[in-house]
Amino acid sequence: MVDVIPVRAEPLTAAAFSPFGQVLAREPDQAIIGALDGEELSLNILTYQHRGLRVDHLNAHHRATQALFPLGRSALLVVAPPGTTFENRLGLDRVSAFVIDGTAGVNLDFGTWHWGPYPIHDEVSIVNLQGRNFADDNEVAHLERDLGVVIEVVL
Secondary structure (H helix, E strand, C coil): CCEEEEHHHHHHHHHHHHHEEEEEECCCCCCCCCCCCCCCCCEEEEEEECCCEEEEEEEECCCCCCEEEEEEEEEEEECCCCCCCCCCHHHHHHHHEEEEECCCCCEECCEEEEEEEEEEEEEEEEEEEEECHHCCCEEEEEEEHHHEEHHHHHH
């Protein structure tokens, strides 16, 4: 049996998001984009279909920041701060969820755990700036497999 832990999504604000990175919504907002150990950055557009609001894993990248900008549609982003461990369920208390309303984007700090942003409704396209070799820099916390838990986001 898998345990379900509810996490309420909150509006995206710079103050609330500061443990995870920066919000870019209007001038003079800015973010520090970074890459370490010879990593190069890659810019692309990703399109996702709605997949529900249950989170069974989180990803973290340590050699590059990641900037994500939903294009005109609302999306859901689930995060935990860098340094969080998921060796047991204690790290789950550090998980937050944010609704990005399509007028802003975020830059995830090095090591920020994340899921999404995925569409709240049918589909969303996202401008994505991240390390080109992210597949080799992708730590995964398998919440369901290793901890027997999923996070269910409450809007």
